[in-house]
Amino acid sequence: MFVKATGLADPLVASCLPLNVATVKPGHEIITQGDDGDNFYVIDSGKYDIYVNTDSKNRKLVGNYNDEGFFGELALMYNMPRAATIVAATDGVVWGLDRQTFRRIVLKTAFNKRKKYEKLIEGCDMLKSLDMYERMNVCDALSSQTFKDKERIIAQGDKADCMYFVEEGEVRVAMLNKADPKATSEQEISRVGPGGFFGELALVTRKPRAASVYAIGPTKCAVLDVYAFERLMGPCMDIMKRNIDNYESQLTAIFGDKTNISDLR
CATH class of the missing domain: 2.60.120.10 (Jelly Rolls)
Structure with a gap:
């Protein structure tokens, strides 16, 4: 699932990467808006809600992921704080790719596409x-x-x-x-x-x-x-x-x- 979600070439490539897998429960806050970015995350399973702060005390639900997708790349690509908070809405599994590996493997392709x-x-x-x-x-x-x-x-x-x-x-x-x-x-x-x-x-x-x-x-x-x-x-x-x-x-x-x-x- 990780290979399919990220578009990496094949399972052999994925097996060579320093991947971390985490099982999450409902309510688990995977990334928090304003924090420094340390990992890029790919969803293996589960539903995840996306929140953006409207002020110091409130936040707004702006979208969700359901059993597929990825997040956490903005902070790594642009060297900026997390732009949103991601919270697990159900039981799930996510894969994490550390900052250094992400920048070496993923950044160039993703950056070029976004610029386009x-x-x-x-x-x-x-x-x-x-x-x-x-x-x-x-x-x-x-x-x-x-x-x-x-x-x-x-x-x-x-x-x-x-x-x-x-x-x-x-x-x-x-x-x-x-x-x-x-x-x-x-x-x-x-x-x-x-x-x-x-x-x-x-x-x-x-x-x-x-x-x-x-x-x-x-x-x-x-x-x-x-x-x-x-x-x-x-x-x-x-x-x-x-x-x-x-x-x-x-x-x-x-x-x-x-x-x-x-x-x-």
Whole structure:
């Protein structure tokens, strides 16, 4: 499980590392916000809550891990105090990698990936509501995909499994008006360029895709899968829900009547 969670090459590599395994009980505080970082942790099993201090006496639950994931890397990567508190919510097992080994093996790859996506996230208005810890976790969860000119990225009516952030190029959003039985061709709704995003509405409404999306020229997108979306994007949910009204206004202007995105099939 450790090898799978960290992306290390194989069990032989893992067996050569100075790993420490710990069994934890509910309520066990594994790392504490403000402390110096000593270890990077990988989850083998169990559920873990993430808390961030709101003031000297209170803290806020901002997310959790469930049987997978890792934490504690921020303090080691940026030589800063712990940015959050991690508390075991159930019985579990975690693996620890000491600071020196972490920096030697993991830091370069993780740092390069985060740098790759930091600029993209900084340019996305929706993600500005995330704190640094949350943004770094989004960086870790993203992966890049490239698309050819006119390639369909999303098909209207499909089940939603991810959302996209445009890194390079441009996409067009088009819709077939299913309320009109005579409609035979899609109409363009909007275009999205670098720093923009799309595909989030179906994840918010838990409905099939409301429109199709096509690449305009060579296009590169960062992809956030549905599981990471549900775990990381809670602070952005209000913004995404407000976007539904904006899209519905666009559809009214194009199709001439009120279209409820959340009811589209």
